[in-house]
Amino acid sequence: MELLYELSGENETLPRAELEAVLESGGFDGREILSDGRVLVLSVAAKQGREEAGGAAVARLLSSRLSLTHNISHYLGCVLLEDGTDPLCRIADFCRDAAVPAGAFRVTAVRIGDKVPGINRMDVERVAGMNVPSKNIDLKNPDSELLVLLNGRMAYFGTLLEKVNRAQYEARKVEYRPFFSPVSLHPRVARALVNLANVRSGDTLLDPFCGTGGILLEAGLIGLSVAGSDIDKKMVDGCELTLSHYEIPDFTLSVCDIGDAHRVFGKVDAVVTDLPYGQASTTMGEKRTALYRRAFRSIMRCLKKGGYAVVGANSIEPLRRSVRGMNLLSVHACYVHRSMTRYFAVYKKR
Template identity: 35%
Template structure:
């Protein structure tokens, strides 16, 4: 397609299949004609329009993304391509070459930064190792990949929104990166509903992406606490309701949502509104189906036959990702569509 360029994304390694799914979901939103050309360990080489950057900046389970310049299958090939490249098309101001040696790296790259840097210097550019204007990134895996970093996703920016950093918190909550990935997997463009919002972790991430957020919880203290958390992070465009996730049609009688993202409780009947867990999950899925016109991103313990129940209700299960949380909890993250 005209206007398409080579891009790259470096994903996180803890749930790599889910991280790759998040990239695909965002590329679908921005550029339906995208292609993932290759995957080299945690490095994804993409072909997509640069308009994809406006969505890739939403990533949760990634280290960084940028423009991909070229790849090579030997150091000699990399240096030859570097010598023939017009670096002035990609470097503004000073630069630094920064290497990422992945676990599957099969090249001797000990001197790579110095050699590649020297080639770029010969074209008239200055090195700045402390605060460069442009960061040239080289990834070593099955191939050697050279790109220009556009954005990085430092852990600290997510850690400041962890459950225990919020004004109102409970110890059990999704990590912010994971919450954000679930939102992106739901292909949310304008809004998100979380019918089991708890302290509002999913809504915080959605609100920071500029989405309008809707939340429901059985307990008034959770509704009040989630409001406090949203306000703390500067999120104003929200609607929170005290109510039952199994009766969403009554709570939102004239509303259909493009994306629903939620992590239902895994506790005992005492914490589930008096319902047996499997019964709650089934009724919640039926309720969600009634108010959804789009994608659902939801987590269930592996003991619950989610696919069977969801397909009986009418959902199409598109994706699922496994996670072992601890010795007593294994779960799947499901992406469904009605």
Template identity: 30%
Template sequence: MSLSASIMRSLEDLLIVLSGEHDTLPAAEVKAILEAEGVEAEVLEERRFILRLKAPRDCCLRIAERASMVMGCYLELFKCPAEEDAVVETASRVDWSFLSGRSFAVRLLRKGGCKTGASTVRLEALIGGVAKRGSEGSKVDLRRPEVAVKGVIVDGQLYLGVARAEVSRGVFDERRPRRRPFFHPSALEPKLARLFVNLARARKGDLLFDPFAGTGSILMEAALIGCSPVGVDVDAEMVRGCTANLRHYTPHAPGAVRGDARRPPIRRADCIATDPPYGRVSSTRGEELDRLLSDSLTSCSDLIPRGRCICLATPSWLSLAEEAEDLGLKAVEEHLLRVHKSLSRRIIVLRRP
């Protein structure tokens, strides 16, 4: 998007390091978070493992708090070919005075599997040497540095920045389906559930609705970013299990009730995120899947106000594009995600204009 000159002057070059576990979803998640948080930003470059932005530096903290497919957010120092001479020349043009009197460490990662070019250890040493010479009283501390200078090498390019906010991705493992009080093999992994919430452009304080709540994966992640999540499920056992999971991880969340996605028990919602039943271990209670999803979309589309979004998944062979258009919904984005050998998800985001 184009930004005004006055806004541009208040922005900085940011480097967002992505997990790279999918070609398009990690970058899409970051852009959705920025939209949800009302942050104006310009995309400078987008690749599988990195997203370069011109944006306010404080958005790094908001991205790190919400994202599931981000490794860290950095204030960009430079980008150059990952070759010794180019790195030294480019690093020598950086004002390293921000390190004066402080300890620091330089750490590089190589992403994408390419092993050619200078070693990361060699490049770390070269950058560290230039930085030390350019900052009075600084010292290298590889164990507990006050400033972390980090970079990634992607497709022969080195991207370097100062750590602003890093993501503790291990917290998602604590909520993995088998660690919950109630387990069902159809449960959505917490990273994907958080992704759905973010793609729905959920905001703190929003009422987020999940018409196929299942074990509560999406409801939990919505509650953890400050939403008031409400869900329904036709299966009484799932509702009991969902309630148990929510009480364990997010006792403040409203929870789920037994009901039919085609007849929502609420009159309005700020956004909708859902992963309907369609896999081997999921049940549609004898309903034809395409009819069930079409009818539920029809019933739920009127719940959200203009400008807000629905994020839902379908099997890759099923598209709801025509139904969405007939309902006056606009497709914002679509992604294919492989689940296993015989199943891929189609993740689609719809907006009510």
């Protein structure tokens, strides 16, 4: 099946990496058909040994996990809008042959790239709706929705399968949680990092610098068993308050030094953590270079063979240094504010 994804524009590399990691952990391969900025089309198939699933089932799985994708559609095709002919005529011609499901439908056009002169979103919706063969338009309660992504010179068409509920992440920002600290990742980023760890429901994920519990919260909400530690008891108590407030059923927390994490928690399936930085993060007087070195040794000890670690730092250098026993797979830059950029690296234990 070919699926059309509208990716978030808030980061260059994380949206696609998150999507591919969730497909992988769900037992699917995704082969690229086309990629155009925030538009991605993949041919998705079940891996060997995994039961086949239809597009709707795959879309439901993805929408329940993803944070940096807007929607998932069954891909119908695309139209070049600048070829010397009227772009609306091109859209009309395409829609006359479009495989839109029978029944009532509506058209939604979304602009995600540069504007093409002489074409606007409302005109696209009107022309597409007039030319779909069934002409059975229902704006309030349609049986299906034809999505048109306007991306510069191209228009991409799909029948919508799932929209990602991105509002839920805004509602879980740290200022709305029962325990607050100014040093906390946005929930969308925290969820994406959890997904990069290639985790499956029931796996155990550890955050050995758990802070306010933002990473553990997102992990717990997708069915993971979560474990966390911090050297600051106030943070651990606050993390427990947060996880209990959101009724996360399976969590273990400890006040301990990073060097003791492997003894406290044993082996885990994944480690996702954001290393301490800034004045609001305590290192108990330890130099960060030494702390980071100890952190990587402890992370490697905690991980099961083949497990993934996703680690954040305020510069790329500590992440690129050789970590014995783990392969560095990718590094993603994430703008935070003003001149601050965080870097997140994905590792796999050999």
